[in-house]
Amino acid sequence: MAERKSLKYLIDYHKKTQSNILSNGTLAHYKTTEKYLMDFLSSVKKADDVYIEEIDYQFITEFEHYLRSFEPKDHQRPMSHNVVMKHMTRLRKMLNMATKLEWIPGNAFNRYAISYTKVDRGHLTELELQTIISKK
Template identity: 40%
Template sequence: MLARGTMKNYYTTAAYLKEFVKHEFRRSDIYLSELDYSFIAKLENFLRRHQPENHQKKLENNGLMKHLERFRKIIRLAVKMDELDKYPSLYFN
């Protein structure tokens, strides 16, 4: 089981992912099979230029990289659970 603070961080990453998918694809969700290099590059670009609407500051590089790291862990879990055919290692050098 993960600590409460760790879960809070994953919820924040999930919120950024949902906001990205809504902004980029005009949908509420996408299939894991739609993940490709373009998706990850666009996600990174979105996080770099995204300005939160509430009182939060813009993401700095370290925070952005932590969100991408958590996203990578989620993808690895999807592969282990056979939800995704192959780990897109090409996308996460």
């Protein structure tokens, strides 16, 4: 049997192999997802790592619940539905990579639906535009 790979190993491998492909902004988003995953492992699973074959549907739904109930300390609002879904999408992409590399036989995300809520952002008002223009 091949060597078992952990979630931290997968994250590091993804970072190493995708750093020349993904933009700096996208890599920063993956870093944020990694931070939430490590916090989730520590606070909910009481572990510092997990083997990727142990990431099942229950793990996925518990991580989603963790994100939805996360109380931010550095900004005012909790994560919106779409922000939670973006973190879930990034985890799914890393697990898809592990499946393609044959590190795991299948991805538990195959039974998990990712959905986004359409958001109408509207347009900036004249006052909002002037505020941006006058910002130092």
